[in-house]
Amino acid sequence: MTLTITHLYDLVGLILAITAVMTLMDRQHSRRYSSAFFWGLYSLVFLVGDQLPPVWVGTGVVVMALIAAFGGVGVGHHVVRSAAEYTASATRLGNRLFIPALAIPVVTMVGTLSAKVLVVGGTPLLDPKNATLVSLGIGCLVALALACKLTHETPVQGIRESRRLTDALGWALVLPQMLGMLGLVFSDAGVGKAVSHVTTSYVNMDVRFFAVLVYVVGMALFTIIMGNGFAAFPVMTGGVGVPILIGVYHGDPAVMASIGMLSGYCGTLLTPMAANYNIVPAALLDLPDKNAVIRAQVPTALCLLTCNVFLLYFLMFR
């Protein structure tokens, strides 16, 4: 049997369904019903999402967005330990605490690298298309087993802790997927074509340096809008890169592609649209300012973007 990403969807769906039930049973929860409904709907997306008609799923997404937008996703009641208890168990367990934590990346890495070799009777054990994510899933299960053994806790306590962190993240947990969906809507609606039309029709590219500047800054700006360098690359490269930098000025395409994409990544550092990298970590680290990670990245991103303009200009036309 091949372990595929579908198994992970089932696992995550199950965790979210239990989270929803725990929320429903939490009598001290201020937004008990709407929160449970939100996590319940989200668990359905993973459990049966691909079997439902897309219109139903779309309606569910709109409902989830409205619940979140009007403050319906609240934080439940969680039993926290005292500072003394934390210190006591930190002293008792010491460096052994690092073992399960580091097991996640190590197992993920080993699984990813050995996925090609793990074949039994012609059937791969790990889905080769999603080797990293499937390995991450296995890594988390291995780490959970290690953590339970080390701390003498049950997996149920693990789910309780998972719910505590899910509550802390709130709707920010769903935002990356919402923005991924928006990217696909943008591309279906032809936003990319419209942007590339506007860029190429109204910007003067007769000066070589100016054309490079438009490509580099355009990649960053378009990534800020789309939240993803992969979405910006075809638009800017098709609109400006190939026809002007290569077609008119005969630049080196390998340099253009590489530095162009990395200019897009500078945009990723600057945008709330890249929720997985910028908004979710702010929530994960309990930062009161949701844009704190972006603020910390602005100087690096802008300096690097300036470097890219000159790198592209000098390396592309060697």
Place this chain on the structure above:
Amino acid sequence: MPTDINLWPLLGVAVIIAGFVLRFNPMLVVIVTAIVTAFAAHFPVEKILATIGTGFIKTRNLPLIILLPLAVIGLLERHGLRQHAQRWISGIRSATSGRLLMAYLGARQLTAAVGLTSLGGHPQMVRPLLAPMAEGAAEARFGALPDKVRYKLRALAAATDNVGLFFGEDIFVAFGAVVLMTTFLREAGIEVEPIHVAMWGIPTAVCAFCIHAWRLRRLDAWLAREMAGSAPTSPTTPVATAGKGA
């Protein structure tokens, strides 16, 4: 120039920028933008909902990396992982927040460049280990940190993971972005070797390391200045502080 291009979907771009600038709830901004954009492209209501639904199902893999590690990380936190990480780092005399983050930046870039992108990440590395260690290193030197300093260290820890990942992974030949670039260029009639695309990522990667490492170096000086001014007046924040010296 083709004249049949529908420029109305650009309305969606305006909505999202306005929404984020005016600080409306991001979930509301995103859903309204999706509806406005699809409407501007003349989609009927049913197709708008179906496009949203299909898009949401297609992107189900995005939250996995956050959701899956939560149970383990939560369980270890309950047993003092963050406190231990802080105490462990404060036992290393030469460790400063800046140097720690700089070392992590280098390690993250190098491992990403050989394809080991999963050796870092916010849920499994930054929250339980890197951020507490950055705080622990500063506490060992300056005592209890005010919230402003604590938050800045955390944000920089997250930023360092991002910078290291982004400007390392593109050097790896088998990475998705390199494949995407060569495929796109091939369709445009231009043949390039993936190894060349990956190689030309190196100059930007070196610049990224120099710029961010330089900023991290200045962090230690900033910390010293900040704590010299505030240390005597605000002695403690009662957040779980790790003992000095292991």
